[in-house]
Amino acid sequence: MTASALDQFALRAQIARAADFGRYVLRNVRLSGPVRRTGSVGVANTAFFLADVFVENGRILAITSVCSRSTEASNPNLHSIDSRGRVMVPTFVDCHTHLDKSQILPRTPAADGTFDGALLVTRFDRTANWSSIDVSRRMDFSLRSAFHYGTSAIRTHIDSQIPQAGISWPAFIELRQHWRGKIDLQASCLFPIDMVRDDVFLSQNAKRVADAGGVLGAIAYPVPDIDCLLDKMFRTASYHGLNLDFHADETADPAADVLRRIAETSLRSSFPGKVLVGHCCSLAMQANSVVDATLDKVATAPVAVVSLPTCNLYLQDRRHNGTTPRWRGVTLLHEMKRRGILVARASDNTRDPFNSYGDLDMLDTFRLGTRALHLDHPHGDWIRAVSATPAEIMGLDSHGVIAKGQPANLILFEGRSWSEVLSRAESNRIVIRNGVPISASLPAYPELDTLEGLALR
Numbered sequence: 001m002t003a004s005a006l007d008q009f010a011l012r013a014q015i016a017r018a019a020d021f022g023r024y025v026l027r028n029v030r031l032s033g034p035v036r037r038t039g040s041v042g043v044a045n046t047a048f049f050l051a052d053v054f055v056e057n058g059r060i061l062a063i064t065s066v067c068s069r070s071t072e073a074s075n076p077n078l079h080s081i082d083s084r085g086r087v088m089v090p091t092f093v094d095c096h097t098h099l100d101k102s103q104i105l106p107r108t109p110a111a112d113g114t115f116d117g118a119l120l121v122t123r124f125d126r127t128a129n130w131s132s133i134d135v136s137r138r139m140d141f142s143l144r145s146a147f148h149y150g151t152s153a154i155r156t157h158i159d160s161q162i163p164q165a166g167i168s169w170p171a172f173i174e175l176r177q178h179w180r181g182k183i184d185l186q187a188s189c190l191f192p193i194d195m196v197r198d199d200v201f202l203s204q205n206a207k208r209v210a211d212a213g214g215v216l217g218a219i220a221y222p223v224p225d226i227d228c229l230l231d232k233m234f235r236t237a238s239y240h241g242l243n244l245d246f247h248a249d250e251t252a253d254p255a256a257d258v259l260r261r262i263a264e265t266s267l268r269s270s271f272p273g274k275v276l277v278g279h280c281c282s283l284a285m286q287a288n289s290v291v292d293a294t295l296d297k298v299a300t301a302p303v304a305v306v307s308l309p310t311c312n313l314y315l316q317d318r319r320h321n322g323t324t325p326r327w328r329g330v331t332l333l334h335e336m337k338r339r340g341i342l343v344a345r346a347s348d349n350t351r352d353p354f355n356s357y358g359d360l361d362m363l364d365t366f367r368l369g370t371r372a373l374h375l376d377h378p379h380g381d382w383i384r385a386v387s388a389t390p391a392e393i394m395g396l397d398s399h400g401v402i403a404k405g406q407p408a409n410l411i412l413f414e415g416r417s418w419s420e421v422l423s424r425a426e427s428n429r430i431v432i433r434n435g436v437p438i439s440a441s442l443p444a445y446p447e448l449d450t451l452e453g454l455a456l457r
């Protein structure tokens with residue numbers, strides 16, 4: 001164990017003791033402007049500053065800059081803990097995951113790291129193995145990881161073909177209840193957009209989603225009647241008062257232009273809800289003029305975008321001829337953000353045929369995204385892409401910022417700068433929920449061995 005890990009354990013114990021008294025101050029935490037505010041943040045406000053964070057009965061009572069330290073911070077009756085300049089961020093918000101697929105990798109040896117291969121082998125596994133117990137146990141396993149790492153809200157897609165929808169949605173609803181107060185859960189249905197041609201299928205799914213307080217979603221790609229199918233999705237969402245969430249353009253084919261079509265449909269229909277689109281990989285393969293025209297429409301619609309770097313790096317440009325991938329697969333976040341488009345980053349698939357790796361750790365996603373997309377020099381306010389922005393996209397007021405009156409849902413890293421935070425695993429980060437450090441450990445993989453086909457041989 002490193003000296004800094006020992007230090008971190010001692011700090012956690014101090015905070016836990018102080019939390020027992022209901023009121024304490026964490027002194028000298030390093031905050032950045034973007035984690036404090038709602039709304040857009042000017043470049044000048046992105047720097048770190050040292051602050052004292054006062055916590056009372058699980059909520060943030062006040063935040064004061066060390067430069068204007070109040071006499072209250074030295075009140076001898078207040079439990080005061082010196083964080084010695086560690087970086088603090090709000091708990092993470094993960095707005096695009098596939099909990100229902102997570103952990104199935106050992107059952108899918110035919111997966112070959114391609115998108116088409118993943119679709120095929122997942123379909124076989126779903127049909128053969130996705131009972132209620134199988135889906136619940138795998139989802140719960142992944143949620144325990146996410147909670148451990150400091151995530152407080154998640155949206156998951158749920159494969160909603162018949163009869164799977166009737167199995168997975170009730171399992172999700174039960175888990176959502178079980179996890180209430182720890183992780184706020186949302187779900188979006190998922191099926192290939194061709195299936196929307198069947199009116200009965202669409203209206204059954206929309207009703208199920210509406211009853212469950214979920215989001216209407218589909219995987220959209222350029223079939224000949226795509227505009228008509230998108231119109232149907234938007235009309236149905238309007239009718240049921242639902243938000244929309246699409247997978248789109250998860251391909252290197254520059255002809256894939258569904259992001260633009262989604263924005264056009266939104267504008268055409270004056271859609272009143274929120275629209276989120278994931279992936280949008282093909283944008284990076286298109287001519288600048290095409291990109292500009294698309295992104296102008298996306299900004300006007302407005303449509304939010306979530307980038308999934310872990311999955312895109314894994315699936316895109318996969319070659320089976322012994323050659324190396326030549327492009328990154330990720331979408332154009334800089335260009336989007338410049339136009340004021342809401343952009344988030346999320347975990348996506350974890351240990352399934354769409355991505356062999358991952359453990360729902362949003363720090364890992366933040367780190368990989370920073371490197372793959374050059375979201376540094378400066379780091380600016382990109383931390384919002386895993387906190388405030390996905391919270392806004394998901395309509396969650398009490399997540400994603402560190403602000404007076406908010407629940408004290410915080411992560412205290414060992415690192416004192418973005419470079420320090422992003423250079424190590426930060427496996428000893430202190431996750432504070434409602435003012436109290438959690439002690440939940442990661443679930444152990446052998447737990448999964450008791451599920452059909454998941455035992456390692």
Ligand SMILES: O=c1cc[nH]c(=O)[nH]1
Binds near residue numbers: 348
């Ligand atoms: O990336 C993707 C696309 C479709 N389905 C998934 O689970 N992941």
